[in-house]
Amino acid sequence: MIFTLILGFVLLLIGIYGMLSQRNLIKIIIGFSIADTGIHIIIVSIGYLRNRTAPILNSAVDISKAVQQVVDPIPSALVLTAIVIGLAVTALMLSFVVELYKKRKSLSIDDYQELKW
Amino acid sequence: MIKKTLVLIAIVGLLMVFWPLMSNFEFSQNLSELASNYVRGSVNELNTQNVVTSVIVTYRGLDTLGEVTVLFLATVGIGFLLGKRKGKKRPASELLQTTSSFLFALIVLFGVYIFTHGHLTPGGGFQGGVVIATAFLLLMLSDVNMKFNHTILQIVESFSGAFYIVIGIVGLVLTIGFLSAEIIPLGEFGKLISAGAIPIIYSFIGLKVGSELTNIIDTMRGE
Amino acid sequence: MISVIMIVVLGVIMIVAGIIALHLKNLLAAIITAGTISLLASVIYLILGSPDVAMTEASIGSGLTTIIFLYALNKVQKEDKND
Structure with a gap:
């Protein structure tokens, strides 16, 4: 569906803008999670086919004609995997933030400049 | 000021990259050859109602193994x-304590239902594991000074991971294929005991994901 | 038709929530707003015909991710109090 594709791209751009423009470390991770949601919506909407049901072959679907009645199952499987990994990566990033805060007592990314150039 | 301009230029550049992709995108009217094969195979080869489950557990089983490894590494x-850190917090309200002791068993039961019915209804190991982790989160919220026995969590986590790989290797020994579901008779289409090894593999994934996420929450909570 | 209207309304709410989440000065409110985006995204997955993804997003994306963000924020603020 074209609307969800546009929505996904807009969320991706908002997330990237947040990652680039924010100075607070937790805000940067929030931007990352928004971009993550946007990418998932893009992938799922590519697999959508008009007037079809979910890829679950119960009594609602005529099994002999299942290929003409269900949406694409592969993007669903990919996104399912990506969401779980997204959680793990977000948790790892947040634990890095907590460790950094213990060292420098600051959440601003401007305070973490070891190099001049 | 320079930074803001650079950020805006980057966003506009990305927009220019994505725009042709979006405006010229053509939605297909039919399933691709690969997806059609998966849907047909799910009925004819695996007896699995939920096609997404058969893709995750069998057809792309190796990817799922890699994903579980990434989760473990994280x-x-x-x-x-x-x-670990020490520190006392104020106890939770009585309402939360009473409700959570009542709800804990029900939520764990619901999680087990989700991952044992992964081949019939929406859901599966990952969702069921998350629901189980939520039950433990409720316990943590109701009793803030509670200590978890990490040894049990680690035993559950490592044994379910090991059995997952053992099932995969059994498929290799029987020369069917790594992580194949056909090492066990496939049963009748649409029944609880069907789809060969898929419910077993998904239950192990559910236990593994549940114990790992409980571990993550408990570590983030800090003792 | 009804699904298109739902997607447009939900999409506008999600985009506004995304912009608000990046502009709020209060970190707690920003985290909750970002959780709302995931919750509404799960409804969109349901309309797009993938209930498996909707379940995962509703439980992981809006539930556990928000909880982990809040615990991390709590840890950072506790560090402040200790000194």
Whole structure:
């Protein structure tokens, strides 16, 4: 569906803008999670086919004609995997933030400049 | 000021990259050859109602194994970064304490239902594991000074991971294929005991994901 | 038709929530707003015909991710009090 594709791209751009423009470390991770949601919506909407049901072959679907009645199952499987990994990566990033805060007592990314150039 | 301009230029550049992709995108009217094969195979080869489950557990089983490994590595990383700390907090309200002791068993039961019915209804190991982790989160919220026995969590986690790989290797020994579902008779289409090894593999994934996420939450909570 | 209207309304709410989440000065409110985006995204997955993804997003994306963000924020603020 074209609307969800546009929505996904807009969320991706908002997330990237947040990652680039924010100075607070937790805000940067929030931007990352928004971009993550946007990418998932893009992938799922590519697999959508008009007037079809979910890829679950119960009594609602005529099994002999299942290929003409269900949406694409592969993007669903990919996104399912990506969401779980997204959680793990977000948790790892947040634990890095907590460790950094213990060292420098600051959440601003401007305070973490070891190099001049 | 320079930074803001650079950020805006980057966003406009990305927009220009994505725009042709979006405006010229053509939605297909039919399933691709690969997806059609998966849907047909799910009925004819695996007796699985939920096609997404058969893709995750069997057709792309190796990817799922890699994903579980990534989850495990992230758990290890978080445990390594955040050591244990001491500190007392104020106890939770009585309402939360009473409700959570009543709801805990029900939520765990619901999680087990989700991952044992993964081949019939929406859901599966990952969702069921998350629901189980939520039950433990409720316990943590109701009793703030509670200590978890990490040894049990680690035993559950490592044994379910090991059995997952053992099932995969059994498929190799029987020369069917790594992580194949056909090592067990496939049963009748649409029944609870069907789809060969898929419910067993998904239950192990559910236990593994549940114990890993509980571990992550407990580490992030800090003792 | 009804699904298109739902997607447009939900999409506008999600985009506004995304912009608000990046502009709020209060970190707690920003985290909750970002959780709302995931919750509404799960409804969109349901309309797009993938209930498996909707379940995962509702439980992981809006539930556990928000909880982990809040615990991390709590840890950072506790560090402040200790000194």
